[in-house]
Structures are given as structure tokens and as C-alpha cells.
Amino acid sequence: MSPPPPSETELSDPATGNKAFQLLSDETRVAILQTLWEAHDPADETPIRFAELRERLGADDPGRLNYHLNKLADNFVRRTEDGYELMESGKRMVRMLLSGTAIDDPQVEPVAVDISCWYCGSQPEWSYREGWRYLECTNCEARCVESFPPGVISKSEFPPSGLRDRTPNEINEADRIWGAHRRASIIDGVCPECAGEMPVTSVDICGDHQPDWDEYQFCENCGSIFWMLVSHVCEGCKYRWRMPTLFYPSRHPAVVAFFYDHGIEFDLATYEQRARLLDFEEELLSEDPLRIRISVPSEDEILRLTFDEHMDVVNVDRCK
Structure with a gap:
């Protein structure tokens, strides 16, 4: 027993x-x-x-x-x-x-990596300091979050041990894979730090969302370029993660099948395909109960997924 x-x-x-x-x-x-x-x-x-x-x-x-x-x-x-x-x-x-998480504090000066900025298409630079990995575009001053310096298009935790014996491009690839799996674990409700329960604790929706999409600048009313943001907090270790609702369709098999039907092997973990998120469209169908529809376009067809307050899919349909 x-x-x-x-x-x-x-x-x-x-x-x-x-x-x-x-x-x-x-x-x-x-x-x-x-x-x-x-x-x-x-x-x-x-x-x-x-x-x-x-x-x-x-x-x-x-x-x-x-x-x-x-x-x-x-x-x-x-x-x-x-x-x-x-x-x-x-x-x-x-x-x-x-x-090295507990004791090391290495730094890596900015170096160009073989990917494209998903806002302007230019080549960004990768750097590392204070336990954080930075991707910064040298061509545009995209600022999707108020807390990011201008040009920083991505910032995430990454353990110092991941820097050992790797070139900058290899580090960036390892970081991409490591981050994608952590994000998927959180979407599925499992803490990547302690494996505890990590439910959705809030879905924040800006009441007057006005980002500057031409310059990729955050909305001054909510501090983010994204209209809807989901927070997860681990019930065991209190680890917190916040991300746009636009990431959630990537975990649903209907989305993978939809892109495959259109000749695309969809993998949101790649930087190139992450730009597809900018084509997704959000709709707030109702606030009580909360219902959010995210439309995924491809060629002449649209896949629509409706999410509830837990960011669980409650409806899927395809239309022309």
C-alpha cells in the first residue's frame, strides 16, 4: 500500500x-x-x-x-x-x-547570434549577466515590456552551467530548448522548479490597450505590448511566471495539426516561428465567465480556440 x-x-x-x-x-x-x-x-x-x-x-x-x-x-x-x-x-x-545558480555570477559580453529579431528581422546580440540571458536587437528599439531596456526583445533565467564549453550560438540554442520546455511545463500546470502544482492565478486584461505596434513599444496603460497576460504561481515554492495568452494555443494538438495541414511543421520553440504569435488575434468574448478566443490564421483558413479562466480550451473550430 x-x-x-x-x-x-x-x-x-x-x-x-x-x-x-x-x-x-x-x-x-x-x-x-x-x-x-x-x-x-x-x-x-x-x-x-x-x-x-x-x-x-x-x-x-x-x-x-x-x-x-x-x-x-x-x-x-x-x-x-x-x-x-x-x-x-x-x-x-x-x-x-x-x-552555479547558488554561487556563480559569470558575465558574457554581447555577441551576434544566428537568429532574426522577430520584430524587425535584423540580427540580435546575445549576452548574459546576473543569471539572466538577454537577446537585444541592434537595429530597432523594440520594448515589449516596460521593465526591459529599449532593444531587449527577450530576457529569461538561464543557469550558469549552461554556458560551459559552448559557443554563443550553442548557448542560445540550449537556452531556447530549456526555456521552451519550462514554458510548456508551466502551461500544463507543473512547476519547472519543484514539480509542484502551478495553476493560473490571474488573467490580466488591459482595459485601454494602446501599444505602438509600428515601433513595437509597450502600452503605457499596462506596461506590456500584449493585451492579455496570464500569471502562474507555484503552490509549493512560490515560483511565479507571467506570459501572454498568445503562447497557450501552441500546446493544443489542433494548432499543430492545423499548421501541418498547411505544410508547416509548427514549433513555437524556434525563434523564427515565434514571430507567428504576432499574427494571432485575441478576442474577449465575456468577462464572467471569462472566455477568450484566439484566432490562428494560415493562408485562407482560420483556426479559433476559446479558453476559459484556467486557460483550458473549451471550444475549437476552423473557418474560411
């Missing part, structure tokens, strides 16, 4: 997080996790014996090493008859350290 799921109180108890921080506040314990990670072979899940662990760490005091192992046991380290091994929680902790 499966164990009962943790209660809401257990999941939200801050003492759980405090305990994890306390356990890893000692450098010896962090060294133990790193050593177990280095000894770990994904193809051969063999625990490491105490004597070998002590030798790898260069620990002179076996009693002190055993004390720290006991502290880590049942949280990050599993003790077996054959020795010690990392639990999945321990592996995640080491992976976070290896990603």
Missing part, C-alpha cells in the same frame, strides 16, 4: 526548509555530498563504504565523520548494508551547486 500523501501543513511548514539549511551549514557535510556525488556512477548504483568515503575526504577523525553522516542520513544520504549513497534530494542539492 502506498504511503499517504503529505498534508498541506507538512508541505508548507517552513521548519522543513530551515532544517535543510541548517544541515548544509557545515562545510564537512557539503564535502560529504560532493564526495558521494563524485563516487556515484549512474550506470552502477553501488554505495561507497565508510572506509573509502573517509579516505576520499581525507578525514582523520572517524567519529566526527560518522557524526556528520548521521546528520545527513534520512534527508540527503541513505545508509545501507553496503555503505552510503545519495538520496534523490541529495543529488538535487549537488546538481544545484554544480549548476
Whole structure:
């Protein structure tokens, strides 16, 4: 019989997080996790014996090493008859350290990449600073969001580990794929940070939307070039993501089939096809209940999808 799921109180108890921080506040314990990670072979899940662990760490005091192992046991380290091994929680902790998210702050100066600005078609530049990836057009001053500097057409989180041993174009491609999968996970209601529930928490619709589409400048009334924006917040880790409603049709099979019927292998993850979003048309059918229709054109035919307040599709139809 499966164990009962943790209660809401257990999941939200801050003492759980405090305990994890306390356990890893000692450098010896962090060294133990790193050593177990280095000894770990994904193809051969063999625990490491105490004597070998002590030798790898260069620990002179076996009693002190055993004390720290006991502290880590049942949280990050599993003790077996054959020795010690990392639990999945321990592996995640080491992976976070290896990603550089917690400690590194690399910077990459702007460099041209082989894609096109989806507003003006020119070649943008890629750069990295403070844990964020920037795509900036050197030809236009598109500003789709008020918080972006002029010319920054895209900005997203990207772990420092993704920069290692890659050229700028390879980094940009890895970032594209990584971001596309995270966005898809959020649309499907699963947090990409902790795998918790990440429902739609609000759909913000500008009451007087007036962006300058000729210059690709945001609306001063809402601070965005996009009329409707959807927010998701994870119920577990509070991770928040906000994106235009125009992204949501990309997850529906009818849209993929619609483009395929017109000879297009639709993949919104590519920068070139992302420009297709600018051709989608939004309609606010009703506010209570909320109903939003997004029309997807291709040649002489239109695919229309109607979404509810949860951004679930409630109707699909095709028309000429």
C-alpha cells in the first residue's frame, strides 16, 4: 500500500526548509555530498563504504565523520548494508551547486547570434549577466515590456552551467530548448522548479490597450505590448511566471495539426516561428465567465480556440 500523501501543513511548514539549511551549514557535510556525488556512477548504483568515503575526504577523525553522516542520513544520504549513497534530494542539492545558480555570477559580453529579431528581422546580440540571458536587437528599439531596456526583445533565467564549453550560438540554442520546455511545463500546470502544482492565478486584461505596434513599444496603460497576460504561481515554492495568452494555443494538438495541414511543421520553440504569435488575434468574448478566443490564421483558413479562466480550451473550430 502506498504511503499517504503529505498534508498541506507538512508541505508548507517552513521548519522543513530551515532544517535543510541548517544541515548544509557545515562545510564537512557539503564535502560529504560532493564526495558521494563524485563516487556515484549512474550506470552502477553501488554505495561507497565508510572506509573509502573517509579516505576520499581525507578525514582523520572517524567519529566526527560518522557524526556528520548521521546528520545527513534520512534527508540527503541513505545508509545501507553496503555503505552510503545519495538520496534523490541529495543529488538535487549537488546538481544545484554544480549548476552555479547558488554561487556563480559569470558575465558574457554581447555577441551576434544566428537568429532574426522577430520584430524587425535584423540580427540580435546575445549576452548574459546576473543569471539572466538577454537577446537585444541592434537595429530597432523594440520594448515589449516596460521593465526591459529599449532593444531587449527577450530576457529569461538561464543557469550558469549552461554556458560551459559552448559557443554563443550553442548557448542560445540550449537556452531556447530549456526555456521552451519550462514554458510548456508551466502551461500544463507543473512547476519547472519543484514539480509542484502551478495553476493560473490571474488573467490580466488591459482595459485601454494602446501599444505602438509600428515601433513595437509597450502600452503605457499596462506596461506590456500584449493585451492579455496570464500569471502562474507555484503552490509549493512560490515560483511565479507571467506570459501572454498568445503562447497557450501552441500546446493544443489542433494548432499543430492545423499548421501541418498547411505544410508547416509548427514549433513555437524556434525563434523564427515565434514571430507567428504576432499574427494571432485575441478576442474577449465575456468577462464572467471569462472566455477568450484566439484566432490562428494560415493562408485562407482560420483556426479559433476559446479558453476559459484556467486557460483550458473549451471550444475549437476552423473557418474560411
